[in-house]
Amino acid sequence: MVLTLVEHQDGQVDELSLQALALARGLAAGEPLQALLVGPGGREAAAQLGAHGVASAQVAEDERLAAYAPAAWAQGVIELVDRLEPSAVVAAGTNRGNEVLAHVAARKELPFAANCTEVGGGPPLTVTRGRWGGSLLEEARVHGAPILLSVAPHMVAAAAVDGAGAPEIETFTPTLSEADLMVQVAEHVGTVTTGVSLAEAKVVVSGGRGVGSAEGFGMLEELAELLGAAVGCSRVVTSAGWRPHTDQVGQTGTKVSPDLYIACGISGATQHIAGCKGAKKILAINSDAEAPILASADYAVIGDLTEIIPAVTAELRKARGP
Numbered sequence: 001m002v003l004t005l006v007e008h009q010d011g012q013v014d015e016l017s018l019q020a021l022a023l024a025r026g027l028a029a030g031e032p033l034q035a036l037l038v039g040p041g042g043r044e045a046a047a048q049l050g051a052h053g054v055a056s057a058q059v060a061e062d063e064r065l066a067a068y069a070p071a072a073w074a075q076g077v078i079e080l081v082d083r084l085e086p087s088a089v090v091a092a093g094t095n096r097g098n099e100v101l102a103h104v105a106a107r108k109e110l111p112f113a114a115n116c117t118e119v120g121g122g123p124p125l126t127v128t129r130g131r132w133g134g135s136l137l138e139e140a141r142v143h144g145a146p147i148l149l150s151v152a153p154h155m156v157a158a159a160a161v162d163g164a165g166a167p168e169i170e171t172f173t174p175t176l177s178e179a180d181l182m183v184q185v186a187e188h189v190g191t192v193t194t195g196v197s198l199a200e201a202k203v204v205v206s207g208g209r210g211v212g213s214a215e216g217f218g219m220l221e222e223l224a225e226l227l228g229a230a231v232g233c234s235r236v237v238t239s240a241g242w243r244p245h246t247d248q249v250g251q252t253g254t255k256v257s258p259d260l261y262i263a264c265g266i267s268g269a270t271q272h273i274a275g276c277k278g279a280k281k282i283l284a285i286n287s288d289a290e291a292p293i294l295a296s297a298d299y300a301v302i303g304d305l306t307e308i309i310p311a312v313t314a315e316l317r318k319a320r321g322p
């Protein structure tokens with residue numbers, strides 16, 4: 001049996017957890033799939049999981065689990081590992097998924113393979129996983145009972161299963177110590193967005209140092225609005241305070257997988273590419289014909305973005321009419 005930690009919010013299952021379930025299904029190869037959901041809204045979210053192959057779901061309930069607490073979530077996983085003896089525990093490769101499994105691994109003295117893109121073969125199980133911010137892929141053999149692994153975001157497609165019924169849902173209360181609750185989320189700070197979420201946008205218009213200033217992003221916003229796109233940026237831009245960190249694409253920012261990623265004045269450092277290599281197509285606008293981004297780009301316009309972007313915007317407006 002394979003156990004998957006499923007993240008959810010307001011009763012809705014997180015897309016990255018659905019992707020983790022798709023990989024878990026392949027790993028289970030016909031064995032039953034169990035899910036663990038923690039905290040309020042868990043039951044509503046669990047009810048949606050039958051379509052993703054989950055036969056039964058365990059919902060950890062305790063008022064102290066209302067706020068995310070990594071060690072407390074790990075305690076829930078450990079109790080299920082001891083009781084259900086799964087062959088593997090899978091989580092989405094999110095900050096939370098990786099953090100919780102790292103706690104489980106430390107406490108159970110097990111190895112943990114983070115950010116896997118493929119699994120197969122064995123025993124021992126062979127995994128392919130991203131290292132160094134995704135700039136290289138490592139093939140590794142993972143030992144351990146259970147195997148602990150997280151699934152790299154946007155590398156495995158979530159897929160519904162035909163004819164699957166609703167899962168059985170059980171609730172349990174993990175035995176939590178004070179130490180398990182020592183670290184927990186105290187406050188949520190709202191993010192500033194233009195309405196289209198960066199992680200889910202179909203088109204992203206992203207700017208780097210070449211944009212020149214915070215004001216320079218005005219033309220990117222105008223283009224993004226016309227395309228129904230989200231605005232992203234490189235780390236140089238967030239470090240300069242031109243845009244908030246929530247807009248940063250890359251190894252230490254958001255990983256995006258749009259149909260089209262328009263990189264304006266971005267050189268294409270590996271740490272930036274780590275965040276946008278999931279894009280179906282990359283269009284680079286850069287004044288340097290030798291810029292590294294050209295190695296990853298499907299299309300390129302070589303020139304000054306302060307001339308090119310307004311020209312593209314004007315053409316789009318013309319094409320759309322008054």
Ligand SMILES: Cc1cc2nc3c(=O)[nH]c(=O)nc-3n(C[C@H](O)[C@H](O)[C@H](O)COP(=O)(O)OP(=O)(O)OC[C@H]3O[C@@H](n4cnc5c(N)ncnc54)[C@H](O)[C@@H]3O)c2cc1C
Pocket residue numbers: 207208209210211233234235236237248249250251252253264265266267268269270271272275285286287288291303304305306
């Ligand atoms: C541990 C670590 C983590 C990191 N994480 C990230 C991350 O998550 N995301 C990230 O982006 N970076 C990250 N970085 C930083 C990364 O290494 C690069 O420094 C950064 O991506 C460069 O940003 P840039 O492309 O905007 O700037 P630059 O590298 O300075 O490139 C600017 C580009 O703009 C072009 N240009 C200039 N003027 C114009 C113009 N008028 N018209 C058109 N083009 C023009 C230039 O030709 C150049 O190619 C990380 C670094 C480290 C060490």
